[in-house]
Structures are given as C-alpha cells and as structure tokens.
Amino acid sequence: MKKTSLLLLITLLCLSVVLAACGKNSNTGNKGNTGNEGTANNAEKGNDAPKPVKLSILAWNNEKEMKPVIDGFKEKYPHISFDFQFAPPVKDYIAKLQTMLLSNTAPDIFIIAAENRNEIIDGGYALDLTDEPFMSVMLDSNKPMLSKDGRTYAFTQSGWAGGLFYNKQLFQKAGITKLPETWDEFIQDCLKLKEAGIIPLYDRMHDITIIHSAMFGSNVLTKDPTFDEKLFKGEATFAEGWTEVLTMWKEGLIDNKILTPDMIGLTGDQVMNEFSLGNVAMFPGGPWNIATIEKTNPDIEFEIMPIPGKEPGNKYYNGAPGVGFAVNSKTKNKEEALLFLEYMTTQEGLKQFEEGTGGIITAHGYESKVHPAYAPAYNDGLMAGKIYLPMVSWDRHQEALRNQFLVSIQDIAVNKITPEQATASLDKKLKEMENK
Amino acid sequence: MVKYVRQLQFLLFLLPILAIYSLFTIYPLIKSFFLSFTNFDGYTEAYDFIGLKNYVRIFSDDAITSAISYTLFFTFGKALLVTLLAIPLAMILDQKFLTRNIHRAIFFFPSIPSGLLLAYIWGFILAPIGSGVLNSVLSELFNIGPQPWLSAPLLAKLSTIVVATWAITGWHAVLYLAFLQSIPKDYYEAASIDGANRLQQIRFITFPLLAPAMTVSVMLLLTGGLKVFEIPFALTKGGPGYETYSITQVIVLRGISETQYGLASAMSIVFFLIVLAIAIFQVTVMQRREQGIQ
Numbered sequence: 231m232k233k234t235s236l237l238l239l240i241t242l243l244c245l246s247v248v249l250a251a252c253g254k255n256s257n258t259g260n261k262g263n264t265g266n267e268g269t270a271n272n273a274e275k276g277n278d279a280p281k282p283v284k285l286s287i288l289a290w291n292n293e294k295e296m297k298p299v300i301d302g303f304k305e306k307y308p309h310i311s312f313d314f315q316f317a318p319p320v321k322d323y324i325a326k327l328q329t330m331l332l333s334n335t336a337p338d339i340f341i342i343a344a345e346n347r348n349e350i351i352d353g354g355y356a357l358d359l360t361d362e363p364f365m366s367v368m369l370d371s372n373k374p375m376l377s378k379d380g381r382t383y384a385f386t387q388s389g390w391a392g393g394l395f396y397n398k399q400l401f402q403k404a405g406i407t408k409l410p411e412t413w414d415e416f417i418q419d420c421l422k423l424k425e426a427g428i429i430p431l432y433d434r435m436h437d438i439t440i441i442h443s444a445m446f447g448s449n450v451l452t453k454d455p456t457f458d459e460k461l462f463k464g465e466a467t468f469a470e471g472w473t474e475v476l477t478m479w480k481e482g483l484i485d486n487k488i489l490t491p492d493m494i495g496l497t498g499d500q501v502m503n504e505f506s507l508g509n510v511a512m513f514p515g516g517p518w519n520i521a522t523i524e525k526t527n528p529d530i531e532f533e534i535m536p537i538p539g540k541e542p543g544n545k546y547y548n549g550a551p552g553v554g555f556a557v558n559s560k561t562k563n564k565e566e567a568l569l570f571l572e573y574m575t576t577q578e579g580l581k582q583f584e585e586g587t588g589g590i591i592t593a594h595g596y597e598s599k600v601h602p603a604y605a606p607a608y609n610d611g612l613m614a615g616k617i618y619l620p621m622v623s624w625d626r627h628q629e630a631l632r633n634q635f636l637v638s639i640q641d642i643a644v645n646k647i648t649p650e651q652a653t654a655s656l657d658k659k660l661k662e663m664e665n666k
Numbered sequence: 667m668v669k670y671v672r673q674l675q676f677l678l679f680l681l682p683i684l685a686i687y688s689l690f691t692i693y694p695l696i697k698s699f700f701l702s703f704t705n706f707d708g709y710t711e712a713y714d715f716i717g718l719k720n721y722v723r724i725f726s727d728d729a730i731t732s733a734i735s736y737t738l739f740f741t742f743g744k745a746l747l748v749t750l751l752a753i754p755l756a757m758i759l760d761q762k763f764l765t766r767n768i769h770r771a772i773f774f775f776p777s778i779p780s781g782l783l784l785a786y787i788w789g790f791i792l793a794p795i796g797s798g799v800l801n802s803v804l805s806e807l808f809n810i811g812p813q814p815w816l817s818a819p820l821l822a823k824l825s826t827i828v829v830a831t832w833a834i835t836g837w838h839a840v841l842y843l844a845f846l847q848s849i850p851k852d853y854y855e856a857a858s859i860d861g862a863n864r865l866q867q868i869r870f871i872t873f874p875l876l877a878p879a880m881t882v883s884v885m886l887l888l889t890g891g892l893k894v895f896e897i898p899f900a901l902t903k904g905g906p907g908y909e910t911y912s913i914t915q916v917i918v919l920r921g922i923s924e925t926q927y928g929l930a931s932a933m934s935i936v937f938f939l940i941v942l943a944i945a946i947f948q949v950t951v952m953q954r955r956e957q958g959i960q
Contacts, residue, residue, distance in 0.1 A: 325922055328708060349709040349925060432795075436903065492794035494906050495816030500793055509797070630924040637729075641907040644819065655728075662723075663924075 286337035290319040298582035338561040356383040356556035364575040372551035384554025389592040391549030391611035392516035398531040400511040440514035440548040447546030447618035448539030462625040468656035476649035549617030627663040634659040702932035720932035732908035741891030756842035773836035785900030819909040845879035874959040881952040
C-alpha cells in the first residue's frame with residue numbers, strides 16, 4: 231500500500247506541474263497588464279519623471295528596418311521602450327495577429343493591411359484615429375484603404391506603385407524607339423522583340439498580376455472610377471468589368487505566345503534574375519526590385535513603364551497605399567502608443583522610416599527621393615493617383631476573390647477555360663461569399 | 667483487490683499524459699466538430715449555427731473536388747513508387763559491402779530536411795525556363811527544349827510525386843531493412859541446401875516475411891500522403907489552376923486566407939473521416955494478407 235501512495239504522490243506532483251505551467255501564463259499576463267496600467271496612470275498624472283513604459287508592437291517590417299524610427303523615438307522619449315515583434319508578410323503576419331487578437335494578447339501597436347482591414351475594423355480592434363491632429367499628414371488618397379464609413383483607423387505614410395521594368399538596350403536592339411501608347415502597340419512591341427530573338431516578357435501569373443491590375447485601371451477605371459463600388463452594391467458584375475480585360479490579355483499575350491503557361495512555375499527571384507542578366511526584355515515589378523537588379527548587373531539600363539489601355543493616353547500602374555499603423559483599442563498604453571504614431575508623422579520620423587524601410591513616402595509636406603528608373607511610376611502613377619490594386623479597392627472577401635482570380639487566370643493560360651467562364655466563376659464566388 | 671489496485675496504479679500514471687492529450691488533441695477535435703456547424707470567421711466571437719450548410723457547400727466547391735482527386739492520385743502514386751523502390755533498395759543495403767554504412771546514410775538523408783526546403787531546392791532544378799537545371803541538362807545532352815515541369819497539369823502532378831518519392835524512399839528502405847535483418851539466416855541456408863536460387867529465396871522467404879513491414883510502411887505512406895501539404899505547395903503553390911491543390915491546402919485556404927473557419931472545420935471533419943476509413947481498410951486488408959501468408 232505504501233508503494234501505491236508513493237505513486238499517487240508522484241502522479242499528483244506531475245499533474246500539479248502541468249497545471250501550474252498552464253496557470254503561469256495567465257498570471258504573468260495579468261501581472262504585465264497591471265504593471266502597464268500603473269505606469270500609464272502615472273504618465274497621465276503628468277509626473278515629472280515618467281515611469282518606464284514598454285510598448286509592444288507587431289510589424290511586418292523587421293527590426294532592422296524599423297530601427298531608425300524606433301531609435302529616434304526612444305531618444306525623444308527615453309522612458310518608453312519597445313517589445314518589438316515581427317512576422318513576415320502577408321499570410322504569416324495576418325495569422326499571427328489574428329491569433330493574438332482572439333486570445334487578447336495583441337500588442338499596443340500593429341499593422342492593418344489590405345488583406346485584414348475589414349476583420350480588424352469590423353471587430354473593433356483598432357482605435358479610431360480620425361480626429362487625431364497628426365492624421366492631417368496622411369494623403370487623402372491613402373485613407374480609403376484604412377477607413378470605414380468615413381472614419382480612419384490607421385496611419386500610413388507610404389505607398390507603392392508597380393509596373394513593367396524594361397531593358398532599354400534590348401528595346402533598342404529590337405528597334406523600339408518609343409514606349410507604347412496603346413495596348414495594341416504594346417503587343418506589337420512584344421512581337422518585335424520576339425522577332426529579334428529576345429524573350430519579351432516574363433510573368434509568373436501567381437496573383438492578380440501587376441499587368442491585370444493596371445489593365446483594369448487603364449481600360450475600366452478611366453471610364454468609370456466607381457466600378458468597384460457598384461460591384462459590391464450589386465449594381466455591376468465581374469463579367470461586365472473584367473471580361474474585356476481578360477480577353478485582351480488572353481488574345482494579346484497568351485494567344486501570341488508572349489506569355490506561356492510554363493512561366494507559372496517561375497519564382498519571383500528567377501524572373502528578376504533573368505531580367506537583370508538581360509535574358510528577358512520586361513518583367514512586372516516594383517520599387518523593391520531596383521536595388522537587387524542593380525546589384526546583379528550594374529551595367530543594365532532600365533526604367534519602369536505603365537500598362538497602356540485600348541485607347542491612347544490611358545495608362546495605369548498597379549499599386550496601393552502602404553500598410554497602416556494602428557493602435558489596439560484595448561491597449562493600456564494608449565497615450566504612449568499615440569505618441570509613437572505622432573512621432574512617425576513628423577519630418578524626422580518620416581525620414582527615418584524612409585531610411586530604414588526603403589519605402590516611398592507619400593505624405594503631405596515630404597518629398598521622397600526615388601531612383602531615376604522609378605521616377606515615372608512615382609510621378610505619373612503614385613502621386614497622380616493612377617494606381618490600382620483590386621485587393622485594396624474591393625470592399626469585401628478580398629482573399630476569396632483573389633484566390634478565385636488566380637486560379638482562373640492560370641486556367642485561362644493553360645486554355646482550360648475562357649475569359650467569360652473566368653468572370654462567371656468570380657461572380658459565382660462573390661455571390662457564394664455574400665450568402666455564407 | 668490487489669489486482670485492482672495495481673491496475674489503478676497504471677491508470678494513475680496515464681493521467682498526466684491523458685490530460686495533455688485531451689487538452690491538445692481531443693478538445694480541438696471536438697471544438698472543430700462544433701465549429702463546423704457555425705459560420706465562425708476566425709475573428710469575431712459572435713457566430714451563428716447554420717446546421718449542415720457547410721457540409722453541403724463542401725461538395726459544390728470546385729477546389730475541394732479537384733483537391734480530393736489530386737490528393738488521392740498523389741497518395742497512391744507515391745505509395746506505389748516508394749514501395750517499389752524501397753524494398754529492392756533495402757535488399758541492396760542489407761548486403762555486405764565496403765561502403766554499406768555510408769550508402770545507408772546517403773539514402774536516408776533526404777528524409778531529414780523539411781519537405782518545404784527540399785521542394786524549394788527542387789524548384790530550382792525543375793524551373794520551367796531554359797536556364798532551369800534539369801532543362802539545361804536535357805537540352806545539352808538530348809537537345810530537348812524546355813519542359814514545363816511545374817506548370818503543365820499532368821507534368822506538375824507527376825513532378826510533385828517524383829520529388830516526394832525521392833525524399834522519403836530512403837526512410838522506408840530503412841524500415842524494411844530493420845525487418846530484413848530480423849529474418850533468420852537459417853531459412854536462406856536451408857533453402858539453398860534444398861536448391862532454391864536467389865530469386866526463389868526472395869519470393870518465398872524474404873517477401874512473405876516482409877509482410878508486416880509492408881503493412882506499416884504502406885499505412886504510413888497512405889496517411890502521410892493524404893495529409894500532404896509542403897511539397898506541392900512549395901513547388902507549384904497548387905497551380906496551374908486547382909490542379910495540384912492538396913486537401914490540406916484547401917482547408918488552410920478557406921480557413922485562414924478566406925476567414926471561413928466554419929467551412930474549413932467541416933472540411934477537416936470530412937477529411938478526418940476519409941483518412942480514418944482508408945487507414946482502417948488498408949490495415950485490415952494487409953493484416954489479413956499477413957495472416958494468410960504466415
């Protein structure tokens with residue numbers, strides 16, 4: 231019997247260790263919160279020597295990229311330190327934030343992206359920043375992505391535009407002297423390159439590509455800028471807006487074998503590498519590619535160009551506002567979190583953010599320096615508002631529609647379905663998601 | 667009474683692990699079952715019961731029907747290839763030769779790194795453009811133009827099976843090797859005295875005695891194959907279209923990317939039942955075969 235009681239004791243010990251481990255988490259969590267509460271109260275009282283506060287932040291820029299702006303802030307407010315967390319964009323970041331929000335462990339400051347803005351804003355997870363004075367720095371064209379019913383929930387200081395990078399030397403070799411003004415001219419140029427023995431274009435067809443987005447801009451939005459609004463009110467369909475775009479894309483690029491289905495298997499790095507090495511004349515890319523292209527091949531002469539529409543003069547880039555920084559609505563350090571956001575809107579903060587992340591600043595009163603190869607996209611696209619990204623413009627179900635779109639364009643590329651079938655499947659998907 | 671107390675002791679020892687198992691396995695499973703009847707989106711705690719609507723939606727979902735057919739093709743294709751390759755490989759590795767241990771290690775190695783990593787490396791080898799490793803070798807040696815290894819529907823399916831087979835064959839060969847070594851050498855001696863040649867020995871001694879190993883290996887291959895995610899995902903991202911979408915990828919897509927947790931839960935419950943049914947069927951059939959042989 232003695233043996234039994236010993237065994238019983240051991241089992242109980244095991245169990246208590248397990249239970250203690252479970253309990254510990256919640257204890258430390260509470261402790262942390264109460265600690266923060268205390269310091270926040272002190273700060274509110276305006277004590278001369280503010281007690282140290284630890285701001286937690288989850289970003290998809292890594293620590294190295296965020297270091298300049300965080301260091302600048304810490305210099306100004308030495309009593310505030312950071313618990314910095316990073317998750318790589320996009321899926322990992324969204325999944326991590328989602329878990330944290332649902333388990334009430336979300337950080338004081340986090341990022342809202344096009345992919346999760348509805349869930350965050352509708353769930354009431356982000357503080358309404360509309361009336362904060364520092365929000366005046368934000369461009370109006372950057373606001374819709376981070377707003378709902380006229381209220382803005384995050385601050386973004388950046389934006390990006392993507393287009394087609396082209397190799398000037400290869401264009402010359404093929405006898406192309408000026409950039410295409412219409413879609414037909416663009417296709418003619420591609421065929422000229424092909425005749426000269428040059429691969430005209432690589433595209434991975436891995437997403438709603440830069441080409442598709444810009445084509446939609448130059449063909450549909452130039453006629454009706456409110457198309458997406460109507461689409462989500464049920465007054466328009468994908469078939470009405472996208473069938474022509476996808477037909478032009480298929481007839482121009484797929485049927486002429488300028489894009490071939492084997493490109494589906496390429497990776498982004500492979501495409502960029504082939505362009506840098508001069509093996510292909512064009513590839514769709516954005517500002518993030520420039521440094522690597524120059525590093526791989528310092529002698530390359532290249533520039534970015536828009537995608538022209540059917541009619542001359544209608545040119546668009548693909549692009550969107552950068553992700554926005556939001557304050558957790560349940561934060562215990564509201565004042566400090568807002569201080570950090572305010573710091574990011576100052577000239578100093580904007581400069582440090584630009585330096586650290588290499589992003590392009592699109593804020594009132596700040597002039598961003600861009601690479602000469604990127605100047606057309608910056609001037610004629612980003613600052614002129616000639617950019618379009620479906621995931622930002624679509625009101626709901628972005629991810630579901632995006633996946634359906636991706637599958638559809640690959641099916642078109644391998645000649646499994648027609649553009650009409652593709653847009654019908656998008657309309658079906660939207661209907662299904664609305665009724666789920 | 668003493669017997670009862672002894673049994674109680676064993677049960678007590680099981681308690682901690684039972685608690686952990688319940689917390690991390692049973693509870694999520696039940697919760698998943700519960701959520702499969704709701705429209706939970708993964709963000710808001712408020713959700714409604716929608717009955718069997720999710721289960722009905724599964725079967726009208728193009729992605730899932732395509733994923734089920736690909737996953738079954740992948741699973742049985744891989745299981746067949748691995749079994750065909752692993753048994754002869756194990757027999758070779760069972761021979762006595764100088765570099766035997768090094769060879770065992772070499773063949774076992776591909777099963778160590780994660781599938782994701784292996785598939786990314788294979789992505790470079792199978793790159794569809796002319797500068798892809800395999801394509802440049804083929805064009806140098808046989809003057810064959812670039813092949814769309816990862817973007818033509820059938821080739822992409824076959825490529826994923828080949829990479830998965832390459833990765834896991836060595837592991838299963840080691841499993842067979844362990845069983846091979848447990849076969850008493852006397853059987854072979856007796857057989858050779860009776861005049862049986864090498865092929866007859868393999869057919870009448872090695873093969874029947876490997877039956878238990880085959881049951882285990884095939885079961886692992888089937889359940890592992892049905893749960894496949896990394897290799898097709900890293901190689902093709904599921905493309906072109908839905909051609910190489912695995913069932914698990916659709917569940918992740920619908921659940922996490924599209925925030926339809928209810929639907930994804932219903933999918934995983936159906937998936938769980940499919941795996942369970944196939945595994946039970948396979949083990950029963952193969953155990954019966956074992957008994958038949960012995």
